[in-house]
Amino acid sequence: MVDFTIRQAELSDAEALARVHVDTWRTAYRGIMTDETLDALCYDQRTAHWKKILTGGKAVTFVAAMDEVVGFANGARDRSEGATRADAELFAIYVREDHQGSGIGQALVRALAARFIELEFQTLKLWVLDANSQGGRFYRGLGGEPSDHKVMTIGGIDLQKTAYSWSDLSLLVG
Numbered sequence: 807m808v809d810f811t812i813r814q815a816e817l818s819d820a821e822a823l824a825r826v827h828v829d830t831w832r833t834a835y836r837g838i839m840t841d842e843t844l845d846a847l848c849y850d851q852r853t854a855h856w857k858k859i860l861t862g863g864k865a866v867t868f869v870a871a872m873d874e875v876v877g878f879a880n881g882a883r884d885r886s887e888g889a890t891r892a893d894a895e896l897f898a899i900y901v902r903e904d905h906q907g908s909g910i911g912q913a914l915v916r917a918l919a920a921r922f923i924e925l926e927f928q929t930l931k932l933w934v935l936d937a938n939s940q941g942g943r944f945y946r947g948l949g950g951e952p953s954d955h956k957v958m959t960i961g962g963i964d965l966q967k968t969a970y971s972w973s974d975l976s977l978l979v980g
C-alpha cells in the first residue's frame with residue numbers, strides 16, 4: 807500500500823509542481839511530441855506559470871505528496887463554447903512515472919471532483935492526446951465518455967485530441 811497525502815496546492819508548491827510537470831511531460835510525451843519541444847521545457851518558466859495559477863484564484867489545484875510532491879491535478883470552470891461545454895474542465899493531471907499505477911491519479915481526480923461539487927459544478931470534461939493511450943485508458947476507466955475530437959499543433963506536429971465528458975461529477979467521487 808502506497809502512503810501519500812492529497813491536499814490543495816499552496817504557493818510554496820510552485821517549484822515542485824513545475825518539476826513534476828516538466829519531468830512527466832518528458833516521460834509521457836517522448837515519441838509523441840518532438841525532442842526539441844520536450845527538451846525546451848524549462849523549470850523556471852513552469853514555476854512562474856504555476857505561481858500565476860496559484861495566485862490567480864480561478865483554478866483548483868491538488869497535489870499528491872509523499873516526502874515530496876509526486877503528482878497534481880488542476881482544473882477550473884469551463885470557459886469554452888461548443889458541444890463539449892461542461893461546468894468544469896480538468897486541465898492537467900500528472901503523476902511522476904515512478905509513482906504511476908498506485909492509485910494516486912484516481913485519488914487526485916476524486917479530490918478535484920469533490921471540490922468541484924462544493925463549487926456547485928455538476929459536469930466535467932477534459933482533453934487528452936489520442937497518442938497518450940495510458941491517459942485515454944485511465945479516463946475511460948473512470949467512466950469518461952468520448953465526446954469530441956480536434957487537432958492541435960505542438961512544436962510543428964499535428965496531434966489528435968479526444969474530449970472525455972462526465973455528466974455527473976458525483977460518480978467520480980465514489
Ligand SMILES: CC(C)(COP(=O)(O)OP(=O)(O)OC[C@H]1O[C@@H](n2cnc3c(N)ncnc32)[C@H](O)[C@@H]1OP(=O)(O)O)[C@@H](O)C(=O)NCCC(=O)NCCS
Pocket residue numbers: 830834898899900901902905906907908909910911912913933934935938940941943944945947
Ligand atoms: C494518467 C495518470 C495521471 C494516472 O495516474 P496514476 O496514478 O498512474 O493512476 P492510478 O494509479 O490511480 O490508476 C492507473 C491504473 O492503476 C490501477 N490502480 C489504481 N490503484 C491501484 C493500486 N493501488 N495498485 C495497483 N493498481 C492500481 C487503476 O485501476 C488504473 O488502471 P488503468 O490501467 O485501467 O488506468 C498518470 O499515469 C500519468 O501522469 N501519466 C502520464 C501523463 C498523463 O497521461 N497525464 C494525463 C494527460 S491528459
